[in-house]
Amino acid sequence: MTTTKQVSNTRVLISKIPEGTAPNKSHFRTVNTIEEVPQLEDGAIYVKNSILSLDPYIRYDFPEGTEETAVVGFGIAKVIKSKNPAFPMGSxxxxxxxWETYSVLxxxxxxxxxxxDNGLDxxxxxxxxxxxxxxSGFTVWDSLNRIGDLKAGETIYISSAAGTLGQLAGQLARRKGLRVIxxxxxxxxxxxxxxxxGFDAAFNYKTQDRRIALADAAGPQGVDVYYDLIFDDTIDIVLxxxxPHGRILSIxxxxxxxxxxxxxxxNLVNILLKQLRYEGYMVYEYFDQWEAFWKEVKPLVKSGEIKYAETVVKSGLDIVPETYVRLLQGEFKGKVSVQIGDI
Ligand SMILES: NC(=O)c1ccc[n+]([C@@H]2O[C@H](COP(=O)([O-])OP(=O)(O)OC[C@H]3O[C@@H](n4cnc5c(N)ncnc54)[C@H](OP(=O)(O)O)[C@@H]3O)[C@@H](O)[C@H]2O)c1
Structure with missing residues (x-):
């Protein structure tokens, strides 16, 4: 007689779409189900999730319909069943x-x-x-290299600079000899x-007039590159x-x-008058550069030359929605992860 193994799977669902507002706890629901360990198709894997990465963009992925949906984010997991040679069992x-205990992919x-495992330090x-x-790190490294056209002596301005992307963008730009605001x-x-x-200048966008603060921080050298992580009316100021020949990197x-x-x-006419370049970047097209990114950035992180602030909340899945809401409210610096299990 064969018995099918069962697991208890806790899952965070989006239960309501936030309309014209930031998400709050009421937009999520946590459910618990007993499920059978699935049979896998060729190429699929079954993972036990360990460290969930909470990313602001998850709000953007909320579906338009009314049905409850599982939240899809990024995270670190242990492969516990595999029909994919690139991700063997145990990797x-x-x-x-x-946002659940177990996922089939x-x-x-x-x-x-x-x-x-192919590069874990x-x-x-x-x-x-x-x-x-x-x-997050790959996005910054690749976008700066690919569309930044950064030159030593230039000045770059980074919004949401204490966030995951912003922190690294500032440090990489500085290493290339730019002045960083x-x-x-x-x-x-x-x-x-x-x-x-080691930012050369920084200001509080909530308490200071952004136009005056940015102009003061830039001084007579002006601004050459805007690394935009917000897409709000700061763009008007920057334009x-x-x-002349400045760039807006829309990230x-x-x-x-x-x-x-x-x-x-x-004031988009500035693009013409000052011969600016305004370019968007989406990381999803460029994973072929991952090895090169690790080769350059991993030693710098390991040696402490690149610094980062991060928060790891050790808790159950039920704490994930409120931690995500706190992230959007600006409570943390850098990456926020929730560790829901061992690896
Ligand atoms: N293009 C791509 O391929 C790609 C890849 C990865 C991420 N991204 C995007 O890059 C952006 C930054 O990602 P991240 O992970 O580094 O996020 P993050 O900056 O850590 O996001 C959280 C922080 O954003 C700030 N914030 C929230 N709302 C704001 C607003 N309206 N104006 C200014 N600051 C605000 C808050 O800090 P304060 O205290 O400073 O307000 C908060 O701490 C996100 O939009 C993300 O989706 C794009």
Whole structure:
């Protein structure tokens, strides 16, 4: 007689779509089901999730319909059953997982995944592979290289600079010889940028007039590059302040995640008049560069030359929605992970 093994699977669902507002706890529901360990199709894997990466963009993925949906984020997991040779049983997986204890991932869902055992450095905490050495870090490294066209002596301005992407963007730009200005939402974060990460200047966008603060921080050299993580009306200000041949690198949409109005600049003519370049970047097309990213950035993280702040909350899945809401409210610096199990 064969017995099918069963597991208890806790899962966070989106129960309500936030309309024109930031998500709050009431938009989520946690359910628990007893499920059979699934039979896998060729190419699929079955993972036990360990360290979930909480990313602002999850808000953007909320479906338009009314049906409850599982939340899909990125995270680190242990492969416990496999029909995919790239991710054998027992390997450490980084990629898209749902906010649940166990996930089945078919071949089509594995395109943005990495087998961490092929380069895992035990001297670096595993959670860092959610952040500065994960998708966030890769996004920054690749976008700056691919579309940044950064030149020593230029000035770059980074919004949400104390966030996961912002922290690394500032440090990588500085290593390339740029002058770095950042903005963040608290004086404590501003001090962190200047004192810990070595930003040349930083300001609190909540308490200071952004136009005056940015112009003051830039001084007569002006601004050459804007690393935009928000997509709000800061773009209007930057379009006025950018030097000729400046670039706007459009990377994030934190305003959208917050249910705020997106930028609709009235001064786009500056693109023509100052011969600016305004370019968007989406990481999903470029995973072929992952090895090169690790080769360059991992030693810098390991040696402490690249610094990062991160928060790892050790708890059950039920705490994930409120931690995500706190992340959007600006409570943390850098990557926020929730460790729901051992690896
Ligand atoms: N293009 C791509 O391929 C790609 C890849 C990865 C991530 N992204 C995007 O990049 C952006 C940044 O990601 P991240 O992980 O580094 O997030 P993050 O900056 O850590 O996000 C959280 C922080 O955002 C700030 N924030 C929230 N709403 C804001 C607003 N309306 N204006 C200004 N700051 C706000 C808060 O800090 P304060 O205290 O400073 O307000 C909060 O601590 C996100 O939109 C993300 O989806 C894009």
């Amino acid at each position: 450490t997986f980084f990629g898209p997982v749902r 078919d071949q089509a869902q594995l395109g943005e995944s990495v087998n961490l 035990k001297d670096v905490p595993l959670s860092v592979y959610n952040g500065v050495l994960g998708l 950042g903005s963040a939402g608290s004086d404590e974060k501003v001090a962190f940028l200047k004192n810990e990460l 006025d302040l950018l030097n 994030g949409v934190l305003a959208l995640h917050q249910g705020q109005e997106l930028a609709a600049p009235k």
